[in-house]
Amino acid sequence: MNINLIHFDTSVGVKKPRTMLKSSIDSCPFCDVEHLTDIIDTDGDIIFLKNKYVVVEGSDQFVIIEGSECHSDMPRYSKEKMRRLIRFGLKHWKNLLDSGKYEDVLFFKNYGELSGGTIRHPHMQLVGFPKLNRDLLFDPIELHGEIIFESDGVEINISTTPRVGFGEINIIPPAGNFIDSKSLDTFADFIQIGIDYLTKHFRKDLSSYNIFFYHRENSEGIDQIYAKLIPRFATSPYFVGYNIHFVPNNVKTLAEEIRQIYFS
Numbered sequence: 653m654n655i656n657l658i659h660f661d662t663s664v665g666v667k668k669p670r671t672m673l674k675s676s677i678d679s680c681p682f683c684d685v686e687h688l689t690d691i692i693d694t695d696g697d698i699i700f701l702k703n704k705y706v707v708v709e710g711s712d713q714f715v716i717i718e719g720s721e722c723h724s725d726m727p728r729y730s731k732e733k734m735r736r737l738i739r740f741g742l743k744h745w746k747n748l749l750d751s752g753k754y755e756d757v758l759f760f761k762n763y764g765e766l767s768g769g770t771i772r773h774p775h776m777q778l779v780g781f782p783k784l785n786r787d788l789l790f791d792p793i794e795l796h797g798e799i800i801f802e803s804d805g806v807e808i809n810i811s812t813t814p815r816v817g818f819g820e821i822n823i824i825p826p827a828g829n830f831i832d833s834k835s836l837d838t839f840a841d842f843i844q845i846g847i848d849y850l851t852k853h854f855r856k857d858l859s860s861y862n863i864f865f866y867h868r869e870n871s872e873g874i875d876q877i878y879a880k881l882i883p884r885f886a887t888s889p890y891f892v893g894y895n896i897h898f899v900p901n902n903v904k905t906l907a908e909e910i911r912q913i914y915f916s
Protein backbone atom coordinates (compact mmCIF):
# COMPACT_ATOMS: atom_id res chain seq x y z
CA MET A 653 0.00 0.00 0.00
CA ASN A 654 1.22 3.47 -0.82
CA ILE A 655 0.94 4.87 2.71
CA ASN A 656 3.09 5.26 5.81
CA LEU A 657 1.43 2.80 8.20
CA ILE A 658 2.99 3.38 11.65
CA HIS A 659 2.26 1.56 14.91
CA PHE A 660 0.97 3.67 17.80
CA ASP A 661 1.34 2.42 21.38
CA THR A 662 -2.03 3.05 23.01
CA SER A 663 -0.81 1.78 26.41
CA VAL A 664 1.62 4.75 26.53
CA GLY A 665 -0.96 7.12 25.06
CA VAL A 666 -3.37 6.68 27.98
CA LYS A 667 -0.63 7.60 30.50
CA LYS A 668 0.05 11.00 28.92
CA PRO A 669 -1.01 13.98 31.05
CA ARG A 670 -3.79 16.05 29.52
CA THR A 671 -3.98 19.76 30.24
CA MET A 672 -5.58 21.10 27.07
CA LEU A 673 -9.14 21.50 28.32
CA LYS A 674 -10.26 23.89 31.05
CA SER A 675 -11.74 20.84 32.80
CA SER A 676 -8.37 19.00 32.80
CA ILE A 677 -7.23 17.94 36.27
CA ASP A 678 -3.64 16.92 35.40
CA SER A 679 -0.98 19.44 36.39
CA CYS A 680 1.28 20.80 33.66
CA PRO A 681 4.50 18.75 33.35
CA PHE A 682 6.24 21.54 31.40
CA CYS A 683 5.76 24.08 34.23
CA ASP A 684 7.48 21.67 36.61
CA VAL A 685 10.95 22.36 35.17
CA GLU A 686 12.73 20.89 38.21
CA HIS A 687 11.40 17.45 37.46
CA LEU A 688 12.05 17.43 33.71
CA THR A 689 14.43 14.66 32.66
CA ASP A 690 16.57 14.01 29.58
CA ILE A 691 17.12 17.70 28.83
CA ILE A 692 19.39 17.98 25.79
CA ASP A 693 19.76 21.74 25.33
CA THR A 694 18.39 25.05 26.58
CA ASP A 695 18.37 28.67 25.42
CA GLY A 696 17.08 30.89 28.24
CA ASP A 697 13.72 29.37 29.17
CA ILE A 698 13.45 27.38 25.90
CA ILE A 699 14.11 23.69 26.59
CA PHE A 700 14.81 20.81 24.20
CA LEU A 701 14.33 17.39 25.73
CA LYS A 702 13.34 13.81 25.04
CA ASN A 703 9.62 13.11 25.07
CA LYS A 704 8.74 10.92 28.06
CA TYR A 705 5.85 9.32 26.22
CA VAL A 706 6.98 7.58 23.05
CA VAL A 707 3.69 6.59 21.45
CA VAL A 708 4.95 6.29 17.88
CA GLU A 709 6.64 2.90 17.84
CA GLY A 710 10.19 2.77 16.54
CA SER A 711 10.55 6.56 16.56
CA ASP A 712 12.59 8.93 18.73
CA GLN A 713 10.35 11.71 20.04
CA PHE A 714 11.54 15.07 21.33
CA VAL A 715 9.86 18.18 22.70
CA ILE A 716 10.77 21.87 22.55
CA ILE A 717 9.17 23.71 25.47
CA GLU A 718 8.82 27.24 24.12
CA GLY A 719 9.17 29.05 27.44
CA SER A 720 8.21 29.18 31.09
CA GLU A 721 4.75 30.70 30.55
CA CYS A 722 2.00 28.09 30.45
CA HIS A 723 -0.69 30.36 29.04
CA SER A 724 1.28 32.40 26.56
CA ASP A 725 1.73 31.67 22.85
CA MET A 726 3.47 32.85 19.70
CA PRO A 727 1.38 36.00 19.02
CA ARG A 728 2.41 37.31 22.46
CA TYR A 729 6.14 36.61 22.17
CA SER A 730 8.54 39.47 21.49
CA LYS A 731 10.04 39.42 18.01
CA GLU A 732 13.40 38.56 19.55
CA LYS A 733 11.94 35.58 21.44
CA MET A 734 10.09 34.30 18.37
CA ARG A 735 13.25 34.48 16.23
CA ARG A 736 15.32 32.74 18.92
CA LEU A 737 12.72 29.98 19.23
CA ILE A 738 12.55 29.29 15.48
CA ARG A 739 16.37 29.27 15.18
CA PHE A 740 16.60 26.90 18.15
CA GLY A 741 14.00 24.58 16.62
CA LEU A 742 15.62 24.58 13.18
CA LYS A 743 19.05 23.92 14.73
CA HIS A 744 17.82 20.79 16.49
CA TRP A 745 15.79 19.66 13.48
CA LYS A 746 18.91 19.87 11.34
CA ASN A 747 21.04 18.11 13.97
CA LEU A 748 18.61 15.19 14.02
CA LEU A 749 18.42 15.08 10.22
CA ASP A 750 22.23 15.14 9.99
CA SER A 751 22.65 12.41 12.63
CA GLY A 752 22.13 9.77 9.96
CA LYS A 753 19.83 7.83 12.31
CA TYR A 754 16.62 8.74 10.56
CA GLU A 755 15.00 8.42 7.17
CA ASP A 756 13.22 11.65 8.08
CA VAL A 757 12.44 13.86 11.05
CA LEU A 758 9.07 15.54 11.50
CA PHE A 759 8.95 18.99 13.10
CA PHE A 760 5.57 20.38 14.06
CA LYS A 761 3.45 22.18 16.61
CA ASN A 762 0.02 21.32 17.99
CA TYR A 763 -1.81 24.14 19.70
CA GLY A 764 -5.33 24.04 21.13
CA GLU A 765 -7.81 21.31 21.82
CA LEU A 766 -8.65 20.62 18.15
CA SER A 767 -4.99 20.39 17.10
CA GLY A 768 -4.47 16.80 18.21
CA GLY A 769 -2.26 17.89 21.11
CA THR A 770 -2.74 17.01 24.78
CA ILE A 771 -0.75 19.69 26.63
CA ARG A 772 -1.68 23.38 26.68
CA HIS A 773 1.79 24.71 27.52
CA PRO A 774 3.26 26.04 24.22
CA HIS A 775 5.63 23.45 22.79
CA MET A 776 6.75 21.91 19.53
CA GLN A 777 7.75 18.37 18.65
CA LEU A 778 10.46 16.62 16.69
CA VAL A 779 9.98 12.98 15.75
CA GLY A 780 12.72 10.94 14.09
CA PHE A 781 11.71 7.93 12.01
CA PRO A 782 14.36 5.32 11.17
CA LYS A 783 11.98 4.08 8.48
CA LEU A 784 9.53 6.24 6.61
CA ASN A 785 8.59 6.87 3.01
CA ARG A 786 9.52 10.57 2.71
CA ASP A 787 7.90 10.99 -0.68
CA LEU A 788 4.48 10.38 0.86
CA LEU A 789 4.75 13.11 3.52
CA PHE A 790 3.70 16.08 1.40
CA ASP A 791 3.57 17.48 -2.10
CA PRO A 792 5.50 20.77 -2.55
CA ILE A 793 2.57 22.20 -4.54
CA GLU A 794 0.64 22.33 -1.26
CA LEU A 795 3.12 24.96 -0.04
CA HIS A 796 2.51 27.38 -2.90
CA GLY A 797 -0.36 29.76 -3.62
CA GLU A 798 -1.54 33.36 -3.64
CA ILE A 799 1.44 35.47 -2.57
CA ILE A 800 0.66 37.85 0.30
CA PHE A 801 4.05 39.48 0.73
CA GLU A 802 7.76 38.94 0.12
CA SER A 803 10.72 40.32 2.06
CA ASP A 804 14.39 39.27 2.44
CA GLY A 805 13.67 36.50 -0.07
CA VAL A 806 10.97 35.03 2.19
CA GLU A 807 7.48 34.50 0.79
CA ILE A 808 4.22 34.24 2.71
CA ASN A 809 1.26 32.88 0.73
CA ILE A 810 -2.14 31.21 1.03
CA SER A 811 -2.47 27.75 -0.49
CA THR A 812 -4.31 27.49 -3.76
CA THR A 813 -3.76 23.71 -3.77
CA PRO A 814 -4.33 23.11 -0.05
CA ARG A 815 -3.46 19.95 1.85
CA VAL A 816 -6.89 19.96 3.47
CA GLY A 817 -8.80 23.18 2.75
CA PHE A 818 -9.29 26.56 4.39
CA GLY A 819 -6.84 29.23 5.52
CA GLU A 820 -3.57 27.39 4.93
CA ILE A 821 -0.73 29.92 5.20
CA ASN A 822 2.72 28.95 3.91
CA ILE A 823 6.06 30.57 4.55
CA ILE A 824 8.99 29.84 2.26
CA PRO A 825 12.52 31.13 2.95
CA PRO A 826 15.18 31.06 0.21
CA ALA A 827 16.61 27.63 -0.59
CA GLY A 828 19.78 26.70 1.23
CA ASN A 829 19.23 28.93 4.25
CA PHE A 830 18.56 26.12 6.66
CA ILE A 831 20.11 27.69 9.73
CA ASP A 832 21.61 31.15 9.48
CA SER A 833 20.92 34.43 7.75
CA LYS A 834 18.66 37.42 8.05
CA SER A 835 15.99 35.68 6.03
CA LEU A 836 15.44 33.30 8.94
CA ASP A 837 14.48 36.24 11.15
CA THR A 838 11.90 37.17 8.53
CA PHE A 839 10.83 33.51 8.36
CA ALA A 840 10.13 33.65 12.13
CA ASP A 841 8.38 37.04 11.82
CA PHE A 842 6.06 35.71 9.09
CA ILE A 843 5.19 32.61 11.15
CA GLN A 844 4.25 34.89 14.04
CA ILE A 845 2.15 37.10 11.75
CA GLY A 846 0.41 34.07 10.25
CA ILE A 847 -0.53 32.66 13.66
CA ASP A 848 -1.65 36.09 14.86
CA TYR A 849 -3.90 36.42 11.80
CA LEU A 850 -5.40 32.94 12.11
CA THR A 851 -6.22 33.27 15.82
CA LYS A 852 -7.46 36.90 15.79
CA HIS A 853 -8.95 37.60 12.36
CA PHE A 854 -9.47 34.47 10.26
CA ARG A 855 -12.04 33.09 12.68
CA LYS A 856 -12.66 35.05 15.83
CA ASP A 857 -13.21 31.93 17.90
CA LEU A 858 -10.27 29.96 16.50
CA SER A 859 -8.62 28.13 19.39
CA SER A 860 -6.49 25.59 17.57
CA TYR A 861 -3.85 25.39 14.88
CA ASN A 862 -0.90 23.36 13.69
CA ILE A 863 2.45 24.41 12.29
CA PHE A 864 4.15 21.85 10.05
CA PHE A 865 7.72 22.25 8.89
CA TYR A 866 8.83 20.47 5.73
CA HIS A 867 12.09 20.11 3.90
CA ARG A 868 12.98 18.85 0.47
CA GLU A 869 15.95 19.17 -1.85
CA ASN A 870 15.11 21.35 -4.82
CA SER A 871 16.03 20.46 -8.40
CA GLU A 872 19.60 21.75 -7.88
CA GLY A 873 20.08 19.58 -4.79
CA ILE A 874 19.79 22.54 -2.40
CA ASP A 875 17.75 22.12 0.75
CA GLN A 876 14.45 24.00 0.80
CA ILE A 877 12.45 24.35 3.99
CA TYR A 878 8.83 25.38 4.35
CA ALA A 879 6.39 26.15 7.15
CA LYS A 880 2.65 25.54 6.80
CA LEU A 881 0.16 26.98 9.28
CA ILE A 882 -3.19 25.22 9.37
CA PRO A 883 -6.18 26.53 11.36
CA ARG A 884 -7.96 23.60 13.02
CA PHE A 885 -11.67 23.06 13.45
CA ALA A 886 -13.84 20.04 12.75
CA THR A 887 -12.26 18.63 9.58
CA SER A 888 -14.47 18.56 6.49
CA PRO A 889 -16.18 15.19 5.99
CA TYR A 890 -15.44 15.52 2.26
CA PHE A 891 -11.75 15.30 3.17
CA VAL A 892 -12.00 12.71 5.93
CA GLY A 893 -14.29 10.41 3.99
CA TYR A 894 -13.29 10.99 0.38
CA ASN A 895 -9.94 12.85 0.32
CA ILE A 896 -11.54 15.86 -1.41
CA HIS A 897 -9.52 19.06 -0.89
CA PHE A 898 -11.59 22.25 -1.07
CA VAL A 899 -10.13 25.38 -2.65
CA PRO A 900 -11.92 28.28 -0.95
CA ASN A 901 -12.99 31.07 -3.33
CA ASN A 902 -11.89 33.83 -0.93
CA VAL A 903 -8.12 33.24 -1.12
CA LYS A 904 -7.45 36.60 -2.81
CA THR A 905 -9.64 38.40 -0.25
CA LEU A 906 -7.79 36.78 2.65
CA ALA A 907 -4.42 37.67 1.11
CA GLU A 908 -5.52 41.30 0.73
CA GLU A 909 -6.81 41.38 4.31
CA ILE A 910 -3.48 40.08 5.68
CA ARG A 911 -1.61 42.63 3.55
CA GLN A 912 -3.76 45.45 4.94
CA ILE A 913 -3.38 44.41 8.56
CA TYR A 914 0.32 43.51 8.66
CA PHE A 915 2.13 44.83 5.60
CA SER A 916 0.69 48.25 4.74
Ligand SMILES: [Zn+2]
Binds near residue numbers: 680682683684721722
Ligand atom coordinates in the same frame (compact mmCIF):
# COMPACT_ATOMS: atom_id res chain seq x y z
ZN1 LIG B 1 2.69 24.69 31.88
